[in-house]
Amino acid sequence: MSDILPTSAPPSVPAKKIAGFKPDLLMKENHNLCPGCGEPVALRKLLEAIEAVGAQERTIGVIGIGCYTSFGSGIDVDLVQALHGRAPSVATGVKRMRPETLVFTLQGDGDMVNEGLQEVIHTAARGESVTCVLLNNGVFGETGGHMTATTVLGQRTKNSLEGRDAGYHGYPILIGDLLAQLEGTAYAARGSVHDAASVMATGRMLRRALETQEKGLGFSFVEVLTMCPTGWFIPTAEGPDYLDKVMGSVHTVGELKRKAHD
Amino acid sequence: MGDVNDMAGTTSRGTVTIETERCKGCELCIPACPPDVLSMSTEVNEIGFRYPELRPGCTGCSACLLVCPDFVFEVYRYETPQQYEVTP
Numbered sequence: 133m134s135d136i137l138p139t140s141a142p143p144s145v146p147a148k149k150i151a152g153f154k155p156d157l158l159m160k161e162n163h164n165l166c167p168g169c170g171e172p173v174a175l176r177k178l179l180e181a182i183e184a185v186g187a188q189e190r191t192i193g194v195i196g197i198g199c200y201t202s203f204g205s206g207i208d209v210d211l212v213q214a215l216h217g218r219a220p221s222v223a224t225g226v227k228r229m230r231p232e233t234l235v236f237t238l239q240g241d242g243d244m245v246n247e248g249l250q251e252v253i254h255t256a257a258r259g260e261s262v263t264c265v266l267l268n269n270g271v272f273g274e275t276g277g278h279m280t281a282t283t284v285l286g287q288r289t290k291n292s293l294e295g296r297d298a299g300y301h302g303y304p305i306l307i308g309d310l311l312a313q314l315e316g317t318a319y320a321a322r323g324s325v326h327d328a329a330s331v332m333a334t335g336r337m338l339r340r341a342l343e344t345q346e347k348g349l350g351f352s353f354v355e356v357l358t359m360c361p362t363g364w365f366i367p368t369a370e371g372p373d374y375l376d377k378v379m380g381s382v383h384t385v386g387e388l389k390r391k392a393h394d
Numbered sequence: 395m396g397d398v399n400d401m402a403g404t405t406s407r408g409t410v411t412i413e414t415e416r417c418k419g420c421e422l423c424i425p426a427c428p429p430d431v432l433s434m435s436t437e438v439n440e441i442g443f444r445y446p447e448l449r450p451g452c453t454g455c456s457a458c459l460l461v462c463p464d465f466v467f468e469v470y471r472y473e474t475p476q477q478y479e480v481t482p
């Protein structure tokens with residue numbers, strides 16, 4: 133069609149660059165996550181938040197095991213690879229030995245809420261000065277889309293083909309709400325990446341969580357709901373709506389706790 | 395639809411660079427664009443996916459960049475808005 137504009141190169145007339153392809157702390161754009169995955173979208177906002185608080189030279193990340201782990205070698209901050217579910221405890225050790233650093237964890241729901249649930253609870257209860265980030269897609273994404281502790285009732289996964297049933301599978305754990313109740317938790321929020329506004333709001337939550345750590349106020353936590361169209365067996369274009377309606381109606385988005393913040 | 399395209403038609407306050415070879419065809423950027431100036435190509439890229447194409451009316455809002463999982467977009471705002479002749 134004739135009215136399609138050239139977009140293969142930057143504009144030739146005077147224009148201001150508003151945003152680049154990738155955040156500066158990501159070393160390359162190409163990755164092998166699925167089409168329509170929400171995890172790279174959340175990762176962009178996390179890396180931008182680290183830069184926004186000016187901590188890019190003194191950040192140590194501890195990452196769990198899931199699809200997002202393949203970004204590990206391509207992120208320009210120091211990283212420690214933890215065993216499944218153990219990232220908050222490893223982060224505790226890192227921060228106590230190197231209190232001048234900004235320490236974050238990155239985990240999936242299977243990693244954090246199934247495999248290592250006690251780790252994040254105790255880390256929050258102790259009020260450790262670390263920021264734990266959860267990418268919650270309601271499935272063990274990397275290993276094929278099986279039910280996790282955050283899968284909502286009625287949700288189809290590889291081992292709940294008829295939908296999660298409370299009587300048989302139990303109820304989902306709303307991890308953000310649970311952590312928010314603990315005295316050691318200074319900041320807790322749940323964001324989403326189902327549209328541009330929610331991505332921006334998630335970016336603000338991540339920044340506030342890191343600022344909470346920088347001010348030494350206690351444990352901080354951001355849960356980000358992310359699409360996993362592959363694990364949910366749905367077309368990529370339906371992912372955002374599914375995330376918002378199916379997961380977001382149970383794991384409701386918003387700030388859950390903001391203690392002594394500014 | 396017709397009136398949206400007519401309205402979107404003539405002035406671009408911004409533009410995007412689209413790295414089509416990185417696109418995985420998920421289509422998340424299409425409904426994310428407020429003035430509805432992105433649509434999927436009929437051609438496919440080297441890895442077999444259709445990719446977004448831009449028509450006049452971009453505001454440089456960055457919504458496409460924010461929702462794209464594959465870092466396909468770069469966003470610019472023109473110093474002087476660009477006018478286009480568009481067939482409605």
Ligand SMILES: Cc1ncc(C[n+]2csc(CCOP(=O)(O)OP(=O)(O)O)c2C)c(N)n1
Nearest residue numbers: 197198199216240241242243271272273274
């Ligand atoms: C101790 C241990 N058990 C099981 C696995 C296999 N495993 C690797 S990734 C993964 C799924 C992780 O799911 P989640 O944390 O939700 O991350 P996602 O892939 O959905 O982002 C599992 C079970 C492992 N690596 N280590």
Ligand code: SF4
Nearest residue numbers: 165166169199273360
């Ligand atoms: S399986 Fe799900 S979480 Fe993993 S890369 Fe694919 S869409 Fe993303």
Ligand code: SF4
Nearest residue numbers: 427452453455456458
């Ligand atoms: S910058 Fe905004 S208006 Fe321009 S193509 Fe992207 S979403 Fe559409």
Ligand code: SF4
Nearest residue numbers: 417418420421423462
């Ligand atoms: S959101 Fe990104 S990867 Fe998906 S179709 Fe648009 S440009 Fe391609």
Ligand SMILES: [Mg+2]
Nearest residue numbers: 240241271273
């Ligand atoms: Mg998961």
